[in-house]
Amino acid sequence: MSDNRDPFRLNRRRFLKGSALATGALALPQFAFADGHTKKPSELIVRAWGGAWGESLQAGVADPFTEATGIPVRLDFTEDNEIKPKIWAAVDQGRVPPIHVNWDTTTNATISALRGVTVDLGDLKGLDGLLSIAKPTGIDGWPLVNTYSYVYVCAYRPEAFPDGPPESWRVMLDPKFKGRVALYDDGIGFNPIAVIAGGGSMSDIPDNMEPGYQFYRDLKENEPLLGEDADFTTWFQNGEIDIACTISVNARAAKQKGINVEWTVPKEGCKVDTDGLWIPKGLPANEEYWSKRFIEFAITREAQEKWCSLLGLPPVYPGLEPPADLAGDPAYPTAPADFEKLVSVPSPVLVENQPIWFSKFSEIMQG
Amino acid sequence: MAETAAGGKPLSWRLIDGVDRLVAAAWPRGLHGMNGYLFLLPAVALVFILVIGLGYMVEFSLHELDLATYRLKEAYSLTNYQTFFERPVYIRVLWRSLLAAAIVTLITLVLAFPYAYLMVRTTSAATRKFLLVALFLPFFIGQVVRAYGWLIILGKEGLLNSIVTGIGLPPLDLIYNYPAVILGLVQYMLPFAVLLLTPAVAAIGEDIELASESLGATWIGTFRHVVIPMAKPGIIGAGIVVFTLTLTDFAMPEILGGGTSDFIANAIYDSYFQISNIGLGSALSIVLTLVGSALVALMLMIAGTGTLGFAERKS
Amino acid sequence: MSGGRSKAVVLWGLTVFSLVLLSFPTLIIIGASFTSGDIIRFPPEGFSLRWYERLWQLDSFKDALLRTVYVSVVCTLVSIPAGTLAALGILRYRIRFRRSLQVYLLLPFTIPLVVSGLGMLIFFGELRILGSLWPVGVALCVINLPFMIWAVSASANALDSELENAAANCGAPPVVVFFTVTLPAVMPGVITGALLMFILAFNEFLVSLFLVDSRIVTLPVQIYNSIRSVITPDLAAVSVVYILIAVLAVWLLDRLVGLEIFLRSK
Numbered sequence A: 001m002s003d004n005r006d007p008f009r010l011n012r013r014r015f016l017k018g019s020a021l022a023t024g025a026l027a028l029p030q031f032a033f034a035d036g037h038t039k040k041p042s043e044l045i046v047r048a049w050g051g052a053w054g055e056s057l058q059a060g061v062a063d064p065f066t067e068a069t070g071i072p073v074r075l076d077f078t079e080d081n082e083i084k085p086k087i088w089a090a091v092d093q094g095r096v097p098p099i100h101v102n103w104d105t106t107t108n109a110t111i112s113a114l115r116g117v118t119v120d121l122g123d124l125k126g127l128d129g130l131l132s133i134a135k136p137t138g139i140d141g142w143p144l145v146n147t148y149s150y151v152y153v154c155a156y157r158p159e160a161f162p163d164g165p166p167e168s169w170r171v172m173l174d175p176k177f178k179g180r181v182a183l184y185d186d187g188i189g190f191n192p193i194a195v196i197a198g199g200g201s202m203s204d205i206p207d208n209m210e211p212g213y214q215f216y217r218d219l220k221e222n223e224p225l226l227g228e229d230a231d232f233t234t235w236f237q238n239g240e241i242d243i244a245c246t247i248s249v250n251a252r253a254a255k256q257k258g259i260n261v262e263w264t265v266p267k268e269g270c271k272v273d274t275d276g277l278w279i280p281k282g283l284p285a286n287e288e289y290w291s292k293r294f295i296e297f298a299i300t301r302e303a304q305e306k307w308c309s310l311l312g313l314p315p316v317y318p319g320l321e322p323p324a325d326l327a328g329d330p331a332y333p334t335a336p337a338d339f340e341k342l343v344s345v346p347s348p349v350l351v352e353n354q355p356i357w358f359s360k361f362s363e364i365m366q367g
Numbered sequence B: 001m002a003e004t005a006a007g008g009k010p011l012s013w014r015l016i017d018g019v020d021r022l023v024a025a026a027w028p029r030g031l032h033g034m035n036g037y038l039f040l041l042p043a044v045a046l047v048f049i050l051v052i053g054l055g056y057m058v059e060f061s062l063h064e065l066d067l068a069t070y071r072l073k074e075a076y077s078l079t080n081y082q083t084f085f086e087r088p089v090y091i092r093v094l095w096r097s098l099l100a101a102a103i104v105t106l107i108t109l110v111l112a113f114p115y116a117y118l119m120v121r122t123t124s125a126a127t128r129k130f131l132l133v134a135l136f137l138p139f140f141i142g143q144v145v146r147a148y149g150w151l152i153i154l155g156k157e158g159l160l161n162s163i164v165t166g167i168g169l170p171p172l173d174l175i176y177n178y179p180a181v182i183l184g185l186v187q188y189m190l191p192f193a194v195l196l197l198t199p200a201v202a203a204i205g206e207d208i209e210l211a212s213e214s215l216g217a218t219w220i221g222t223f224r225h226v227v228i229p230m231a232k233p234g235i236i237g238a239g240i241v242v243f244t245l246t247l248t249d250f251a252m253p254e255i256l257g258g259g260t261s262d263f264i265a266n267a268i269y270d271s272y273f274q275i276s277n278i279g280l281g282s283a284l285s286i287v288l289t290l291v292g293s294a295l296v297a298l299m300l301m302i303a304g305t306g307t308l309g310f311a312e313r314k315s
Numbered sequence C: 001m002s003g004g005r006s007k008a009v010v011l012w013g014l015t016v017f018s019l020v021l022l023s024f025p026t027l028i029i030i031g032a033s034f035t036s037g038d039i040i041r042f043p044p045e046g047f048s049l050r051w052y053e054r055l056w057q058l059d060s061f062k063d064a065l066l067r068t069v070y071v072s073v074v075c076t077l078v079s080i081p082a083g084t085l086a087a088l089g090i091l092r093y094r095i096r097f098r099r100s101l102q103v104y105l106l107l108p109f110t111i112p113l114v115v116s117g118l119g120m121l122i123f124f125g126e127l128r129i130l131g132s133l134w135p136v137g138v139a140l141c142v143i144n145l146p147f148m149i150w151a152v153s154a155s156a157n158a159l160d161s162e163l164e165n166a167a168a169n170c171g172a173p174p175v176v177v178f179f180t181v182t183l184p185a186v187m188p189g190v191i192t193g194a195l196l197m198f199i200l201a202f203n204e205f206l207v208s209l210f211l212v213d214s215r216i217v218t219l220p221v222q223i224y225n226s227i228r229s230v231i232t233p234d235l236a237a238v239s240v241v242y243i244l245i246a247v248l249a250v251w252l253l254d255r256l257v258g259l260e261i262f263l264r265s266k
Helices: A007-017 A051-069 A080-092 A106-115 A169-173 A191-197 A210-221 A229-237 A248-256 A285-298 A301-311 A336-340 A347-365 B011-026 B029-061 B079-086 B088-121 B125-140 B143-154 B159-166 B178-202 B206-214 B219-230 B232-247 B251-256 B264-274 B278-303 C002-032 C050-057 C059-092 C098-105 C113-126 C134-156 C161-169 C174-203 C206-211 C219-227 C234-256 C259-263
Strands: A044-047 A073-076 A101-105 A145-156 A181-184 A225-227 A243-247 A262-264 A270-278
Touching: A044 A285, A051 A073, A051 A229, A051 A248, A051 A285, A051 A301, A080 A101, A080 A106, A080 B264, A080 C113, A080 C206, A101 A106, A101 A285, A106 A270, A106 A347, A145 A248, A145 A285, A145 A301, A169 A191, A169 A210, A169 A243, A181 A229, A191 A210, A191 A270, A210 A347, A225 A229, A229 A243, A229 A248, A243 A248, A248 A262, A270 A285, A285 A301, A347 B088, A347 B264, B011 C174, B029 B278, B029 C059, B029 C098, B029 C113, B029 C134, B079 B088, B079 B278, B088 B125, B088 B178, B088 B232, B088 B264, B088 B278, B088 C002, B125 B178, B125 C002, B125 C174, B125 C234, B125 C259, B143 B159, B143 B178, B143 B251, B143 C002, B143 C219, B143 C234, B178 B232, B178 B251, B178 C002, B178 C134, B178 C174, B206 B219, B219 B232, B219 C002, B232 B278, B232 C134, B251 B264, B264 B278, B264 C113, B278 C098, B278 C113, C002 C234, C050 C059, C050 C234, C059 C098, C059 C134, C059 C174, C059 C219, C098 C134, C113 C134, C113 C206, C134 C174, C134 C206, C161 C174, C174 C234, C174 C259, C206 C219, C219 C234, C234 C259
Parallel strands: A044 A073, A044 A101, A181 A225, A181 A243
Antiparallel strands: A101 A270, A145 A243, A145 A262, A145 A270
């Protein structure tokens, strides 16, 4: 319960002593000055999602990183939306932020970048070799690095679909599934799909969202449940729902826990998106240095292979094989043909329109 | 116990004398008219921490969000308040919260009063202890876990529905709707209300009741004309606490509402965190705090001053 | 005695309903915590203590539990003098703007917790006291203070002011009157209030969430964060640990002062 966590002071004192010397396996020669800037911190705090997400980061990135550098990694499971104001307030007030690395959705990370609280990662080693989606769009430089893509799949209970997987998202409107349909509580992952399922097309986004809103109005009649990652698992395992739009990772984790769940990509497509890593401003120089090394490590072949295969998601490191159970799965896009079935909305469009879509979504759903 | 002191006076007395002299020096008798305010100072100062927070919110609420930088614009404007009044969803959600607060308060009081009454009046010490313990234990289970307990009981394949389907009826929708939120809130508020009512009931002499009944009043008449009026301070106090806590609740609608029975606190949460609009969230907070405080003031006015235990001196 | 019977039926009927309502979810959770499966479910699949074992082995659980105790103690210690004095002040003295003051002192309940939490995040951040645990205790005291004030004033209503006057007339100095007459009279209220403050602080997660970081996380916040991604039976096991603590606290209270103290009236 020590209150003394002013790493600046600690850092300066050690800097003056000149005792710090970076010796980790990851310390690159050009950074290995014999000064406080590379002094190893006592730990790195990485914000993460829990459950299958956190376990994959622990095993795929955090543990090997600790093994290589000797720096323990602590995962902080504060929700992504809830860590945001804490980081913003810290940066605004000139305090040291509560975490070192934020594992975040690309949209939220981009918002934090616009707000000016992110450290530029352009000097990271290994960025050049990654797939182009690693680089954030609509914003200068590298305020974040995307680390994999993921798909908001149509997850369903096979018992409820004896004739095979649902072919269209419109099945959600079937009165048979009244009260047994679930979406994310902010409409995330579904907004562009709603437009297409409501009779619109990609070119309607973002200027004409009305078909999507109409789809939501029709869906509202069917009394959908709105929740977050954990809710979907709970609802599937308690037989509360038959069909949901959720990230494939959750569906796969539920299936691995013995819950009877399958997933598919209906004809309207599924939204594909990315997550990334970023570092908040205001960290002591040595902690920022080692945070960068952490992200650098997360985009190495070794880490990407393990982390992403545990998640069951396509990495940004090129040429890696999918895990056996996902080979050929539409929710694990690799070839250009796979991506054609999926719907991608550029980050700048999302950042600018998400608040508007959210307001409309909640207006319809809270009616 | 402490009678070993040299002067013959017990040690504790001398200690108190010392404290008294210190107090007399620091706080001369001339200031004793201010004693009441001095007593209130720590509590007022603590609550002032919230007022400072509210001050930030007032400032935030007067600036519009700039989506290009996700910061609030420099210029002052009433856009956020305008948004509140223009979007029917906010009025609807506020109305839903107010209605829930009223319903929950009513049901909770109806349930809590007999509980408190029996706990005070029962002649069996064991019964009394049982009722007290049954009241305290659920206190220690947070809202989140209790809500999970409800899911197991009320879910589509839950305990109640397995009975319902067992006798050949179609399963009922018992959870993830407005009534489920009300139920969860009543269960959460019940111990508070009982504890708030108990002292008020305990203060009513049993002889008064007996007198009323011996004069021919039925027990319902005695309750209506004697017991409840005498317990009014406790009832109003419990009512105000349950009402305000329900009005601003976040967790129950979040967990038991299935995402479509949001209260105003959920809308505030969404503005702050989901869409990062601290200006709009602040405006909603200010509106809610004003509405809540105005209703409390109204209730205090209607009920007179003898409420929330803050009774006038009976002299 | 048919009147007496109908009274008993109605009152006991409502009370039994309350008892079921209060204890049903609790009993379900206790039962579910002994499951050997991976899912919180009732009736549990088999019987095992594996989720308790898992908790026990988790160092972070024990640390978080200790921090929670610390925070709750700070909250209770701050609220006892603040709440007691405020209740006596508003009750025993001529105060102007009494009603406005009552509305003011109810602000902790009329401001949503999310807003209080965010406001204190910014204010404590300015003061550079975030990252310590004691401000969390103070914050929890602030948001629950009306309970303490209520508890004391409810019992102070029963306090006979003649007794204080008599003591003063016999020459007792004010401090002596306070400690020998006033305070003992409101003691039941102080104890009720203190227990409430402790319990509430022990469970609070929404405001704490903003004021702790992962180095000083408390148990309710840890639980709240963990259920955002996945819900496992250790959640039920934690609740049972809480209930055990509650049983211990209630038992201790009964041994030390007697539970009757909650029902005492003058």
